[in-house]
Each structure stands twice: as C-alpha cells, then as structure tokens.
Amino acid sequence: MDPAQHLDRTGDVLVTDGRIAALDPNARAPGTPVVDARGLIVCPGLIDIHVHLREPGAEHKETIETGTRAAAAGGFTAVACMPNTKPAIDTVETLTLIIERARAVGSCRVYPVATITARREGIELADVAALRRHGAIAFSDDGDGVENDDLMRAAFQQAKDLDVVLIQHCEYKSISAGGVMHKGAVSDRLGLPGLDRASEDRMIERDIALMRETGARYHVAHISTAGAVQLVRDAKAEGLPITTEVCPHHLLLTDEACTERDPNTKMHPPLRSAADVDACKAGLVDGTIDCIVTDHAPHAADEKAKGFLAAPPGIVGIESSLALVLKAFPDASPMGWLGLIHRMTVAPAEVLGLEVPTLSPGRPADLTLIDPHAKWRIDPVAFHSKSRNTPFSGWGVVGRPVATFLGGRLSHCLDSEDRRLEWRKAAIN
Ligand SMILES: [Zn+2]
Structure with a gap:
C-alpha cells in the first residue's frame, strides 16, 4: 500500500542497496533473499512528528537510543522530537548534539524541532535562522504556548521568511493556570482544578489572525477540542496554510477515564x-x-506515583499508536487502510516539508510491515521505551506492526528469533 501513488495491490517490493528498486519485479535475481510478507501490509515507514525523546537532560525517562528503538517497534522510521529538553533545543550546539547522537545510536530518522523562544521562556526569540540552517525541521515551544502577541507575530514573520512551519502547543496558562484535567462535570465531581477548552481555542484564534497578517505556515499540536477542530476547518476553508494533528488518546478516552485519579490519565x-x-x-x-x-x-x-495533582502530564504512545488508532477506527474504517496510512506517512511528512514517503524506485527502503489482523494485549512491561506510563495497559487491540525496515535494514522484528535472523540476513544483502 502506497498512499502517495494511490496504490493498493498484491506484489513484491525489490530492495537493492537500501533503496526501493522495483515494485512487482517479474524477474527475481536467483539467490535474492526473500522476506515472506504474505498476509501483511507493506507500506512506507510510519512517521510521528510529535515525540519527546528526553535527551539531553532527562535520560532516566528516555534516551534517543531507547526512544527511537521504541519508535521502530511501533512501526516508525522517522520521528520529529520536541525541544523541551534540558537544555532546550534553542542553540545550534544542542541541536547538533541531538542530530549526531541520533545518527550514532538511532533506530529511526530523527528530525529535531527547535524552540521558538530562547530557553523556551516566551520572552525573546531564539536564533531561528541559525537553527534552521543547522537542521531544525520546525519550531515550537511545546509544553508551553507562546502567549505574547508581539513575540508570536515576530516568530510568524521569521517563519514566513524561512519558509518553515511553527508548531504551537495551544494553551493560555492565564486561562488554564493550575488545571490538571478537563474542566467540566467530572473535574467538579472529583474536586480537581480544570483546564478550560478556551485556553486552547483562544490561542488558535489569535494565531489564525496572525496567519492572516503574515501568511506563515502554522501547525496546531495535539488538537483536543470540538471548537479547535472547527476553527481549523474554517481556516482551511479560508485558504490559510494551517495543519493539525491528533493523538490516539484523544480519539479513545474522555475525562471519565480520570475518575480513578490514575496519573496515567493526566496529560x-x-x-x-x-x-x-x-x-x-x-x-x-x-x-x-x-x-x-x-x-x-x-x-x-x-x-507518575506522586498522585494526580503533582504527577507530570503525559503518556508514552509510540509503541501502541497504530493499534489504538485501529481501536478508534476498526479495520481502518471509514478512511480505509490507504487513508489511515496516508495520515501516518504522507500527511505528517507534508506538514514538515519532508520528501513525501512513497515506494517509488530510488527512494530509501523505509518500510513498515503490518499484520492488520494480529490480536494482542498492550503490555507496558514489554515496551522498548524506558517508561511505562500508559492508561492503555491490558487493552486488547487488533493490528500490529510486525517489522520495520530503515534504509533496507531491519530496525524491528516482532517475530521469532529464527524469523528475525532470516529477515536480518535478507535485509543486509
Ligand atoms: Zn504539547
């Protein structure tokens, strides 16, 4: 399945020297090793443009090595990592460290997002031009929104000049201050401070107005409210270059999940x-x-054991992403498999301005093999990530990436050790 070519058919993919050589090759060279993918979907490698790899500064939570290993296990061949590290990715030095570290130990491609403001403080702009020149794929203060109007306007102007996208964590702390869960009947019942939808919606409104002024590209991170969805829909209808993304947990769980005060439902x-x-x-x-x-x-x-009020927000997700999307949309309906894979390959690549992933000859053989019928249970103990903080522990799910190839080499294989050796041999040749 290759959404970029609207291609959905049964056949072989020939890989030579780490690149796609042909689709449906009718003459397999004698001695060519074969990966038996019968019954599996073969598609371009999945891309996740919003992950926290925690390195540098919080290596006890995750490292570039473990986070990209987890990504490969989730079927991903590329991730964009957010800059709320310690120090934040606001200097060429830190940016370069991440790029080099990812090249040395990464199990997938890593595209660092740099900060919009210096030290992620929301006071003055970072040197976005230099960061862009040295490989920042996009800019965001993720974890916080940029609240100051003039500063955000200046960021938009820079982004327009550099033809780069700004990714906004849409939250006015002045509205959300102290909130630990969605503000509504459930937060009232539990007596927990609420985060009002308005903190997200108002910032998107402000930014859409700035888009009209500047014409810069803008991406709403982890959208979560009905109002925000409508704002983006209207802005797209107006022709503004706005895009957005959604997380599996916002497709599956409501604030009712917080009833037991499980800190793994806090995000x-x-x-x-x-x-x-x-x-x-x-x-x-x-x-x-x-x-x-x-x-x-x-x-x-x-x-996370500090309790609902004090625990840091956020959950791991990269090893359960595809299965949870399929939980929300069984058998990929109504988007269809091509449509779903599009939303996890072509669309995220387009947001960042990456080359569109496709199975065309000459392109790197970044491939994900998916068993659409595999039934399994989410078990955080089996995660490759260093952390286990998920509210989906024990959930029964259907559909699973079983192997991932990065530039033709096996970066993950779920199957037996025998199969893994056989495939690794095939992938190396
Ligand atoms: Zn965020």
Missing part, C-alpha cells in the same frame, strides 16, 4: 468530553485534522 491537553472525542474523530476522517501523532511523553514510575 496536556487533557482528556476531554465525548463531544470533543467525536469532533476529533470526524475531523480526522474529513481531513480537517491532517495527521496522527503520539505526543510520546515518557515519565519515570516514581514521578
């Missing part, structure tokens, strides 16, 4: 109402929401 933006979940699902189906991301946010067990 920003929070789990919201059933109406918001329905709006996110409808937005993903109709194309208002461009792509699926995880906001993979590893935290150590003792940090």
Whole structure:
C-alpha cells in the first residue's frame, strides 16, 4: 500500500542497496533473499512528528537510543522530537548534539524541532535562522504556548521568511493556570482544578489572525477540542496554510477515564468530553485534522506515583499508536487502510516539508510491515521505551506492526528469533 501513488495491490517490493528498486519485479535475481510478507501490509515507514525523546537532560525517562528503538517497534522510521529538553533545543550546539547522537545510536530518522523562544521562556526569540540552517525541521515551544502577541507575530514573520512551519502547543496558562484535567462535570465531581477548552481555542484564534497578517505556515499540536477542530476547518476553508494533528488518546478516552485519579490519565491537553472525542474523530476522517501523532511523553514510575495533582502530564504512545488508532477506527474504517496510512506517512511528512514517503524506485527502503489482523494485549512491561506510563495497559487491540525496515535494514522484528535472523540476513544483502 502506497498512499502517495494511490496504490493498493498484491506484489513484491525489490530492495537493492537500501533503496526501493522495483515494485512487482517479474524477474527475481536467483539467490535474492526473500522476506515472506504474505498476509501483511507493506507500506512506507510510519512517521510521528510529535515525540519527546528526553535527551539531553532527562535520560532516566528516555534516551534517543531507547526512544527511537521504541519508535521502530511501533512501526516508525522517522520521528520529529520536541525541544523541551534540558537544555532546550534553542542553540545550534544542542541541536547538533541531538542530530549526531541520533545518527550514532538511532533506530529511526530523527528530525529535531527547535524552540521558538530562547530557553523556551516566551520572552525573546531564539536564533531561528541559525537553527534552521543547522537542521531544525520546525519550531515550537511545546509544553508551553507562546502567549505574547508581539513575540508570536515576530516568530510568524521569521517563519514566513524561512519558509518553515511553527508548531504551537495551544494553551493560555492565564486561562488554564493550575488545571490538571478537563474542566467540566467530572473535574467538579472529583474536586480537581480544570483546564478550560478556551485556553486552547483562544490561542488558535489569535494565531489564525496572525496567519492572516503574515501568511506563515502554522501547525496546531495535539488538537483536543470540538471548537479547535472547527476553527481549523474554517481556516482551511479560508485558504490559510494551517495543519493539525491528533493523538490516539484523544480519539479513545474522555475525562471519565480520570475518575480513578490514575496519573496515567493526566496529560496536556487533557482528556476531554465525548463531544470533543467525536469532533476529533470526524475531523480526522474529513481531513480537517491532517495527521496522527503520539505526543510520546515518557515519565519515570516514581514521578507518575506522586498522585494526580503533582504527577507530570503525559503518556508514552509510540509503541501502541497504530493499534489504538485501529481501536478508534476498526479495520481502518471509514478512511480505509490507504487513508489511515496516508495520515501516518504522507500527511505528517507534508506538514514538515519532508520528501513525501512513497515506494517509488530510488527512494530509501523505509518500510513498515503490518499484520492488520494480529490480536494482542498492550503490555507496558514489554515496551522498548524506558517508561511505562500508559492508561492503555491490558487493552486488547487488533493490528500490529510486525517489522520495520530503515534504509533496507531491519530496525524491528516482532517475530521469532529464527524469523528475525532470516529477515536480518535478507535485509543486509
Ligand atoms: Zn504539547
């Protein structure tokens, strides 16, 4: 399945020297090793443009090595990592460190997102031009929104000049201050401070106005409210270059999941109402929401054990992403498999301006092999990530990436050790 070519058919993929050589090759060279993928979907490698790899600064939660290993296990061949590391990715030095580290130990391609503002403080702009020149794929203060209007306007102007996308974590802390879950009947019942939808919606409104002024590309991170979905839908209808993404947990869970005060149900933006979940699902189906991301946010067990109020927000997601999307949309309906894979390959690549992933001859053999019928249970203990913070522990799911190839080499294989050796041999030749 190759969404870029609207291709869905049975056949062989010939890989030579780490690149796609042909589709449906009718003459296999004698001695060519074969990966038996009968019954599996073969598609371009999945891309997650919103993950937290935690390195540098919080290597007890995750490292570039473990995070990209987890990504490969989730079927991903590329991720964009967010800059709320310590130090933040606001200097060429830190940016370069991540790029080099990922090249040395990464199990997938890593595209670092750099900060919009210096030290992610929201006071003055980072040197975005230099960061762009040295490989920043996009800019974001993720974890925080840029609240100051003049500063955000200046960021938009720079982004327009550099033809780069700004990714906004849409949250006015002045509205959300102190909130730990969605503000509504459930937060009232639990007596927990709420995060109002308005903190997300108002920032998107402000940014859409700045887009009209500047014409810069803009991407709403982890959309979660019905109002936000409608704002993006209207802005797209107006012709503005706006895109957005949604996380599996915002397609599956509501604030009712917080009833037991499990810190693994605490994230920003929070789990919201059933109406918001329905709006996110409808937005993903109709194309208002461009792509699926995880906001993979590893935290150590003792940090999450501090209780709902004190625990840091966020959950891991990169190893359960595809299966959870299929939980929300069984058998990929109504988007269809091509449509779903599009939202996890072509669409995220387009948001960042990456080359569109496709199975065309000459392109790197970044491939994901998916068993669409595999039934399994999500078990955090088996995660390759350093962290286990997920509210989906024990969930029964259907559909699973079983092997991932990065530039023709096996970066993950779920199957038996025998199969793994056989495939690795095939992949090396
Ligand atoms: Zn965020």
